[in-house]
Amino acid sequence: MSAQAAEKDLAVVIGLEVHVQLETATKIFCGCSTDAADGEEPNSRTCPTCLGLPGSLPVLNEAAVEAAVKIAKALDAEIPERTTFHRKNYYYPDLPKNFQLTQYDAPICADGELEISVEGMRRTIGITRAHLEEDPGSLEHVGGGIDTADYTLVDYNRAGTPLVEIVTEPDFRSPAETRAFLAKLEEVLEYLGVFDPERDGSLRVDANISMVSGDAVAEDGRIDERALSAANRTEVKNISSHKGAEKALAYEVTRQRNAIRRGREIEQETRHWDEARGITVSMRTKEAEKDYRYFREADLPPLAVSGWRDRIPIPELPDARRERFREEYGLDAESASKLTSTKEVADFFEDVAAEFDPDLAATWVADNLLGELHYRDMEITDVTDRLEEFTRLIELVDAEEVTVKNAEEVLLRTMLDEGLAPDEIVDREELGKTEGEAVAAAVTEAIEEHPEAVEDYHAGEGGAINFLVGQVMQKTGGSADPGDVNQLLRDRLDG
Structure with missing residues (x-):
């Protein structure tokens, strides 16, 4: 030129x-x-x-x-x-x-x-x-x-x-x-x-x-x-x-x-x-x-x-599969894109979605599992042979036998780091969901130990209830349901 x-x-x-x-x-x-x-x-x-x-x-x-x-x-x-x-x-x-x-x-x-x-x-x-x-x-x-x-x-x-x-x-x-x-x-x-x-x-x-x-x-x-x-x-x-x-x-x-x-x-x-x-x-x-x-x-x-x-046949290609996921499973564009990033990811999701609600399956595969794998520089192919263990993890959450928090932060991470099955981890870490009187007792303790947070709550401070929920979760080792704890605290404080 x-x-x-x-x-x-x-x-x-x-x-x-x-x-x-x-x-x-x-x-x-x-x-x-x-x-x-x-x-x-x-x-x-x-x-x-x-x-x-x-x-x-x-x-x-x-x-x-x-x-x-x-x-x-x-x-x-x-x-x-x-x-x-x-x-x-x-x-x-x-x-x-x-x-x-x-x-x-x-x-x-x-x-x-x-x-x-x-x-x-x-x-x-x-x-x-x-x-x-x-x-x-x-x-x-x-x-x-x-x-x-x-x-x-x-x-x-x-x-x-x-x-x-x-x-x-x-x-x-x-x-x-x-x-x-x-x-x-x-x-x-x-x-x-x-x-x-x-x-x-x-x-x-x-x-x-x-x-x-x-x-x-x-x-x-x-x-x-x-x-x-x-x-x-x-x-x-x-x-x-x-x-x-x-x-x-x-x-x-x-x-x-x-x-x-x-x-x-x-x-x-x-x-x-x-x-x-x-x-x-x-x-x-x-x-x-x-x-x-x-x-x-x-x-x-x-x-x-x-x-x-x-x-010579060819499989369903990425764009077609992405569009089908949006139509068949009602996924948004971002989730459909994540879940079709590779054929192995798409196959894994469809296996999970066959057992659970598609939104629940998408959350656990696209957000939780892929995020943890990426953090560890791992691929979905590293866990495809553990599909049954992963579906068991979601089953425990879906049946409310463990909290979402414990499933995300303890169960899934320990499964990837140590190669253990979810039930083994639940037993070892005593992650069974805490309910009833144990949660009520933890709520009482949190209220009695933090009167200043109670005063802030009554004064309209929005962060006070979150602080108290955190105290209850700490006392129960994260095994209580945060939503239930929030409601119990409000019932006690507003009663």
Whole structure:
């Protein structure tokens, strides 16, 4: 972009290439395991095929194709009659064959979309294509970052892991929109069961950024094609999270704006996101499509996939489930959103709601359980095998055998911290609900011990009754019902 363009408002144009590792037992073209064990030896999950040794032949993993079809359906994309594989030729240390098996002009799906919401505004992001390919190996830069390391180690254990690369249209106008898109995409992929966000490197993002004159942006957000093709494009690679994407792109947008204001040209280049330093670093000039010298992979015949759409089902997706929760269970938008944040959370809630009133189930799962899990850096998957214990906890509260306060502050927390069942905790901590004469005695003691609070109550001080309730709760070890205590105190004080 020329310096003259800096005199006008600048618009940000961003497109994403999202690389998603698929959850399959073996690699995409060989039988090597994709299960990365803790402390595994480098280059131990390899074979002649994923290392590209002479005489080895690829065999396509059917599970990877099925996962890609599920993604296509979730993105409302078109699935062609046939899909083919090509060799993408380039040299890089983590690519043992010096070419990557990928899909070029016949991807497994194209022309999809995904709707996102940013600050209450809904936008539809176009999906240009999604294609299958193999993952390269991984690099470990020793003694610094990519540009400062003393040396670099290569591990080919990851080489050959199945990927789906999802390429968007240049529809993003801010880094915040890219973060919202990636969060939504990750949510959809989890629901499909084709993706594990806990796996290291499971989602990696390359972002293409251009700056164009604000005059090139139409009211509907579309960009003038001539202005976009004239603008130099910077690619930022190696972004590993949706939060990281927003940070990387915010930095890069600022860098480009400042360069343009100083009258400098934006170079067409590839840059590396250095997360530790929070900056992008120039890696190389940006390759053009012709530089990859694509040609058909002769060892993999074309694959007919159009019929797979009908025979491969997908589950209810997050937006649909969210809307159903609002209609079926009468939940507000915030609760429905929390309870569909992951498929596991949604399934857990529905299991609880089958036993109790939906409002009660929503309160305990969305507010109490998820809050305590978040505080402990735990996930719902850590407690899904304890569903019966959790429903027993709610049953104790619903039957008024323990107070809500004790259930929230003692029972639930002890269940998570010590792994005990609720009835064990009730017995050990003597949490059975205190009623009748014991509560009445505690009310009498509180009134007699705090005459000044009684005077404040009669003088109209609103906080006095709360103070007295607290004293009674303390005397009963929190096992009295606060509402009953409040009423007992008022009956005594007003009588």
